[in-house]
Amino acid sequence: MKVDDPDATAGETAGAVGEPFGEEFIAAPDRVLVNAAALGERDAFEAIVLRYGPEMLRYAQHMLSDAGAAEEVTQDAFVAAWKGLDTFRGDSSLRTWLFTLVSHKVIDHRRRRSVTPTRDWVFDTTPAPITDHPETRVSNADFLTELDAALAELPYRQRAAWLLREVDGMTHAEIGRILVITPSAVRGHLVRARATLSERMAAWR
Amino acid sequence: MAMTPDGVDPVLARAARSLKEQPVDARWIDISDSIISRVRATTRRTWPVDAEYPTAATQPERKADTLRISDHIVRSAVRRALAGVHGAEPTAIDLYLDGHTCTGAHIEIVGVYGDDLQAEGAHLAAIALATLNDLLGSVPPLTRADIDVRVNDIKLTAE
Secondary structure, eight states: OSSSGGGGHHHTTTTTTSOOTTTGGGGOOOOOOOOOHHHTHHHHHHHHHHHHHHHHHHHHHHHHHHHHHHHHHHHHHHHHHHGGGOOSSSSSOOOHHHHHHHHHHHHHHHHHHHHOOOOGGGGGGGOOOOOOOOGGSSSSSHHHHHHHHHHHHHHHHHHHHIIIIIOOOOOHHHHHHHHOOOOOHHHHHHHHHHHHHHHHTTGGG | OOOOTTTHHHHHHHHHHHHHTTOOOOOOOHHHHHHHHHHHHHOOOEEEEEOOOOTTTTOOOGGGEEEEEHHHHHHHHHHHHHTGGOEEEEEEEEEEETTTEEEEEEEEEEEEOOOOOHHHHHHHHHHHHHHHHHHHSSSSSOGGGGGGEEEEEEEOOOO
């Protein structure tokens, strides 16, 4: 490359010399990753996958209670993201946008699976504890098993709102954008989810 | 519902904490490999751009041969050449095309507050021009006037 300006070699050193290509993206801000990936840099997109994939997979696992399906929808969400990066204009954060995609894929999967939604009346009575021996219910594994069961019984939007708020730390506005509902509706789902979960997990108190 | 003084149900607090602190799924390495493989196999629409064989200058018989390069490759090459120069960050690189012939480029960047953006734009245009001429050869030769650089946003510091 020949450029009249003597500083032109700076362009050759940026992200190209002295480091394997792709390392420039590992600690790069989301905005840089999005811009580079939208211009076709697969290394930048892979950095996005590594940054947000684990929490998207966790969300899908808790929403579907099916490890194989969660893996599939997470993959589908990232493929959709790769194809749609040109249209991502930063109206929301990259993380919120990715969660929106995985949330839509979860809904698609549930429709294909024809799951019958749980009705709120299911929780009118206090369910029996999983084991009759409280002294044995001390391990975190047991706690998580019971929590998974309790979450699986929550209606879809309540479960999604609780996970996104309490586990992924999102705001009501972000959750509303992901679930395509208003922040007020998010608050309502959260109140009901907390009440149901609290009652369902009462034996651990 | 028993609550802590700050109004949080301790069981639900434990539930959220337990899920947050769960280790990353042991299958994540395999899953991420699958995701990346699928993304690599997912093509975006591309357009072939005429180029000259790099050896055409020394091998005249090569002049008649046809070489076309995907517009994605061309745009990536320009992005890599520009990324980080003066802290600039390319946000869009569009090629001006006449059929399969590249006749220029429009580049949008995020500049750094306080810099001499006009001088930097000229420098970035020179780098882009050199990159395009290196990659595509002289089909036809591009000049500085064929490259537009627009600063469409400003950031406070070079990252």
